[in-house]
Every structure is written in C-alpha cells, then in structure tokens.
Amino acid sequence: MSTSGLKAISPVPTAADFLDIVLSKTQRKTPTVIHKNFKISRIRSFYMRKVKFTQDSFDEKLGAILSEFPMLDDLHPFLASLMNVLYDKNHYKLALGQLRTARHLIDHIAKDYVRLLKFGDSLYRCKQLKTAALGRMATVMRRQKDPLAYLEQVRQHISRLPAIDPNTRTLLICGYPNVGKSSFMNKVTRADVDVQPYAFTTKSLFVGHLDYKYLRWQVIDTPGILDHPLEEMNTIEMQSITALAHLKSCILYFMDLSEQCGYTVEAQCKLFHSIKPLFGGKPTILVINKIDVTRLEDLAPENKALVQEIIDKEDVQCVQTSCYSEEGVMQLKNTACDALLAHRVETKLKGNKVDSIVNRIHVSIPTPRDDIERPPFIPDAVKEKRKYDKNDTGGKKLLRDVEAEQGGPGVYSINLKSNYLLANPEWKMDIMPEIMDGKNIADFVDPDIAEKLEALEREEEQLEAEGYYDIDEDMFDSEDEQEAAAMQKSLEHKIQSQSIKKAQKNQARLPRTAGLRTLSELTTSLKKAGYDPSSIQQRAEMLAKVQRAKRKRAEAETDAGMEVDNENVSESDEGDWMDVDGEETPNKRAKGNSGAVIAKHPRAPQSNRQVAGLRDEQQASKAVKLRNLGQRRRNMLAKAGESDRAIRVKMPKHLFAGKRKAGKTDRR
Numbered sequence: 175m176s177t178s179g180l181k182a183i184s185p186v187p188t189a190a191d192f193l194d195i196v197l198s199k200t201q202r203k204t205p206t207v208i209h210k211n212f213k214i215s216r217i218r219s220f221y222m223r224k225v226k227f228t229q230d231s232f233d234e235k236l237g238a239i240l241s242e243f244p245m246l247d248d249l250h251p252f253l254a255s256l257m258n259v260l261y262d263k264n265h266y267k268l269a270l271g272q273l274r275t276a277r278h279l280i281d282h283i284a285k286d287y288v289r290l291l292k293f294g295d296s297l298y299r300c301k302q303l304k305t306a307a308l309g310r311m312a313t314v315m316r317r318q319k320d321p322l323a324y325l326e327q328v329r330q331h332i333s334r335l336p337a338i339d340p341n342t343r344t345l346l347i348c349g350y351p352n353v354g355k356s357s358f359m360n361k362v363t364r365a366d367v368d369v370q371p372y373a374f375t376t377k378s379l380f381v382g383h384l385d386y387k388y389l390r391w392q393v394i395d396t397p398g399i400l401d402h403p404l405e406e407m408n409t410i411e412m413q414s415i416t417a418l419a420h421l422k423s424c425i426l427y428f429m430d431l432s433e434q435c436g437y438t439v440e441a442q443c444k445l446f447h448s449i450k451p452l453f454g455g456k457p458t459i460l461v462i463n464k465i466d467v468t469r470l471e472d473l474a475p476e477n478k479a480l481v482q483e484i485i486d487k488e489d490v491q492c493v494q495t496s497c498y499s500e501e502g503v504m505q506l507k508n509t510a511c512d513a514l515l516a517h518r519v520e521t522k523l524k525g526n527k528v529d530s531i532v533n534r535i536h537v538s539i540p541t542p543r544d545d546i547e548r549p550p551f552i553p554d555a556v557k558e559k560r561k562y563d564k565n566d567t568g569g570k571k572l573l574r575d576v577e578a579e580q581g582g583p584g585v586y587s588i589n590l591k592s593n594y595l596l597a598n599p600e601w602k603m604d605i606m607p608e609i610m611d612g613k614n615i616a617d618f619v620d621p622d623i624a625e626k627l628e629a630l631e632r633e634e635e636q637l638e639a640e641g642y643y644d645i646d647e648d649m650f651d652s653e654d655e656q657e658a659a660a661m662q663k664s665l666e667h668k669i670q671s672q673s674i675k676k677a678q679k680n681q682a683r684l685p686r687t688a689g690l691r692t693l694s695e696l697t698t699s700l701k702k703a704g705y706d707p708s709s710i711q712q713r714a715e716m717l718a719k720v721q722r723a724k725r726k727r728a729e730a731e732t733d734a735g736m737e738v739d740n741e742n743v744s745e746s747d748e749g750d751w752m753d754v755d756g757e758e759t760p761n762k763r764a765k766g767n768s769g770a771v772i773a774k775h776p777r778a779p780q781s782n783r784q785v786a787g788l789r790d791e792q793q794a795s796k797a798v799k800l801r802n803l804g805q806r807r808r809n810m811l812a813k814a815g816e817s818d819r820a821i822r823v824k825m826p827k828h829l830f831a832g833k834r835k836a837g838k839t840d841r842r
Contacts, residue, residue: 183242183333186326189319193312196231200224200308210297221304222291228308229284232315236277243270243325252340252421256379261328269321276318283310338381343391343518344421345510348449349428350442351398352435354463356380357497358428359395362507386511394421415452424514425458426506429481432468439477446484457513459491460484461506466496 187195204227208220246254246263257266287307294300347355363382380395429442446460462470462481470481470492485492493509495502560566577586594602608615620626637643693714697707785794 183329184238186239186322186329188326189316189322192235192315192318192322196228196235196315197308197312199231200228203227208297212297214295217297217300218291218294221294221300222288224304225284225287225291225307228311229280232280232311233277236273236280239325240270240273240277243328252338260331265324266328269324272318272321273325276314279314280311283307283314338379338394339392340421343389343511343514344423345391345393345426345514346396346421346423347394347426347428348396349398349461350430350435350437350445353398353428353430353437353442354497355398355428356395358426358461358463358495358503358506359393361497361500361503363393384507386507387515391511394423415449423456424510424517425453425456426461426510427458428461428463430464431462431470431473431477431481432464434464434467439473440480443480443484457491457510457517458489459493459506459510459513462492462494464496464498465494465501466499470494 204224205220208217246257246266257263284307287303291300291303294303347359349355359380359382363384382393382395384391384393427446429439431439433439470478473481484490491509491513493502493506495506497503573588577583580586591602596602606615693711697711700707785791788794788797
C-alpha cells in the first residue's frame, strides 16, 4: 500500500456526533408507535428490535473506522516507520485497540439486555430496559472521546502526506540543510518546493515526478540531516533517516563546497560517513553543488583530499552541478537514472525469479556419432551483410535516419503515401480533394457512372423525339386551376366542420327549455301523432285550478300571520301538475312577504333541539364555547398516547421565549 491508499479514509466523528448519528438512525429506521394494549410479545419484539438495531449501527460505524485505518504490521516498512515517526506507533495502536474493545463491550451490553427483554412483563418494564441498554452503550462511546479525536487528527495529517510509492523507481536527495536539494528538485521535476536562503526550509518529505526513457520516476526531497546521534534527532530529521533506510532508491548526496550553507566541507564529509550504512546496496552519487561559486578543483588541498577519499574508497560516482546556471543538472539526472536502472536489472538477475526461468530452459546437445566436425551453418548472405553504422554514408538509409534529418521525434511526421500500391508510382503524391464543386468527392465514386449517364441521355433523347415534352401548356394551366380550387374548397369545408365540432363539444344535446312544454304544444303534437289528448287536457285544467286555489289561500294566511298546513294536499297531486297556457309555474316552496320559507317538509322536526333547555341562541353558542374549552386539555393528552416518540412539550419555553443570548442553540 502506498501513501495514496491511506488517503481514502473517511472522516472520524467526535464521540457526541457518533452518538447523534447512531441514535437518530435508530429513531428513523425503526418503528416508533407502541401501545400498552398490544400483545406483550409484540411489545417485547418492538424494544428488542431497537436495542439490536442500535448495536448493529455502532458495530457498523466502529468496524468501518477499524478497517479503514491500516495495521502497521501489514504496511510497507517505510510507511510503518514513517507513521511511527509522525504519530507514535504505541499511541496509534492503543487508540485502535480502545475502539475494538468498545465495540466488544457494546455487543455484550446488547446481548444481555435482549436476554432481559425476552422476560419483560409490561410496556413500562420493556421501555425502561431499552432506555438502560441505549444509555450504557452511549456511556461506553462517550469514554472513546480521546481515541476518536486522536484518530481524526491522524487521518487529517495522512491526507496531507505526499503520495509516495515505496516500490517504484526513486531518486532520494539528502544532505545538510541549505545545500541546494530543493533547487535541484524544482529544476528536474514539476514540483514546487519552497526555496529560502536559510536552513530547514523543507520540514517534511516532498515528492516530484520526472520522465526518463519513457518511464515515470519519483524524486523525494528529504529535510536536511544534522550530524548527531539517532536518539537526538527530531521528527524532521527522522523522516529523512526513515526514507534512506527503507526505500530502494538511488541516493543523491548533495555537498556545498562553497560553505555558503553554514557547514564546513569537513562536517559534510563526516555526515556522509555517518549515514553511509543506510546507503548499503543502493547506487550512490556524490553531487557537488554550487560550482558557479566553488569547484572541486578550487578547494584547499586538505578539503579536496577529504572529498577525494569519498570518491575513491566508496562505490560512489561524482557529478558537479550548479542549479543557478543549470550546468550539469541534466547530466546528473541521466547519470542517476541510468545507475538505478542498471542496479534494478542486476538485482532482478540475482533473484529467485531468474532461477525459476533458467530451470525451465533446457539446451539439448547431441552426442557425436563420429569424429567429423560439423560447425553451425551460416549463410553467405548473412556473413556479407554489414553491421549498421549511422556514420556510413554508403549503407542503406533507414527511416530512423530520415527522422533525424527532418527534426527528430515529435517534429518528424511519417509519410504514409510512400507505401501506396498504385498502377503508376507517380500518382502517390497526388492530392485527393474531399470536396469538389461544393459536393463530397465520395458521391462520385461509382465504377459504372459513365454507362449510367449515357443510358440516361439516350432515354431523354428518345422521350424528346416522341414528343413527350410538346404537350399544350394551357391545358395544364386550366387543370391546375381546377385542382387548386377543389383543394381550397375542401380545406374550407374541413376548417368549418372542425369549428362546428369544437363549438358543439361542450353543449348539451337538448336545450334546457326542451322539457318545459305548454299544454297546447303537447295536445298539438299528440293530435299529429293520431292520439286523443282530451283526457290529459281536462286533468291539467283541474290541477291548475287546485294550484290557484292553494296559492290564494296561502297568500290570505300569510297576511293573517299564520303558517300553511299542507298535509291535506297529497304528494302525488303536488307532483302531477302541468303548465296550462298563460299560467305561471308555481314554486314548490312558497315565500311570504318577508322572504321566509313558509312551506315545510312534512318530516322536518317541529323545534330546534340544539337550543332545547336554553333561553336563546346567544346562550347556546356560549355553552358550546365553554364545552370546547373544557375538552382542550384532554384532547392534547389524547394525541400523545404511549408512543416511543412522544413530544411532551411542543415549544419548550427556554427555546422559544425571550431574546437568545450568545452560545449554542443546536440542542437535540
């Protein structure tokens, strides 16, 4: 796993947020309404489900944290040592162990209380057991406040670490502070490391990337190391030591012979010898930097002897560079990359992988059957073939030579037309247009187009000879006019029919007055149909007289202040009348001069029972108000019930009364 794999860790909530997340999830995801009249088995399962769900939520959240944070024993030694330097291995393991213990305790609490809930004998007992279970779980989680806060700090710091891959090709820059390590890294990579003229500008590991021989290389800039014992080194220096010890890389040890860094040449050589054991089995390059100020040749003899001792005795290459004038920077990059590539190939050849491949290769050597020597046969053409030499002008010219002549890789573009197989080689470089005369040239690619064109022209000539195009134009004009007029007429008819249909869409099929017919209209239509309407006419006249008499009597009684008693008029007679010519249609409910209804339904109550026993309407409305006021308190309590989500006070006074003071307002 690289440091980029450590960055996918989810944020770790605080202990209070952890409780809020789990308890609110339990409230949202489980049923909330229970009643004491339910069967006791249903009440038990209701509360057992809540306890189990809470335990599962704690288990899931804690399990996610424990699985995302890496175990130091499973990491690459470099990453494990780096985390030990930055976060203290013992503290880290202790924090994860406390969370693992908390998860174990919560599981036991849930198991115990579920066992007790199986024997709960009432809703109250079950509810108290559920409350106790959740309370004990919450207490366990509140005690994890410090481990959770520590792990969140570790997570934030890990996300800011550079993405170092411990297994890829790596150039590792080391040396005293302020000798030009970060300047070199800024020159050869796309990294932007802060460069200042004082020591310990770089306080952590920086990573940049460069491309060499079509491969991606990572360059690590380490903080400066001071020459003192390992126990006295601070966190900044220990990061460099960790990288040097565990990363398989090419070591670039930077020296400043001008002593502008504040350290003598002797001190820099002494540091090289002290950390040389960390370079074991790694290609090492001694980089003499700032040669624009002081070169190796310009040194005093005693200092030059110290540097020469490193170059001669140790397996070290020496490269002189200047990041200011950029002299030797690219040479250093190429030398370091080549050295590391050769070292990696050599290491792989020594490994078990090569042995396993060699074991599968079998070279067969036949046993000689006589004394005649039979050397391998090599054809003369192969013997005469000269080895390619780019300086030999008489040899065959390769495409690689053409590429070099015409600008090299990235500039030269290969000519694919030179390989075309055409009837005439001179056609190879012809330009074939895509568009000709405003048309796509592909439209004209037809092998039989000439024959088709000739056949079409012959057909046209034949039609013209037969007089196909000599028909009188006037006939066409008259026919066209008739056709246009017919089309216009059909269109107008269609539009008119559509508008009629649309207008009639929402109309009644029969007008409302169709049912109201006078007696004379009815008798006329019956006579036309061949029926005798005399009996209907007599009955209608008789009913009209009865209605006139009733109306006169009602008017007389209204004037006298009396109500009409309609009981003696049968319902069948009332509904059987018909309009007589000139008669007005009587209203079924006659109104007096005051406008009040005087005709009552025969089954209507004789008195208003709502005001029975009360003096008047005003007293009755007051009684209704007092009744509603007395029921308000009982109605409020009735809505609460015995549910698990009962809100006793809708608007707590401390939250909704008075001016808010400074402080928290996000209460649960």
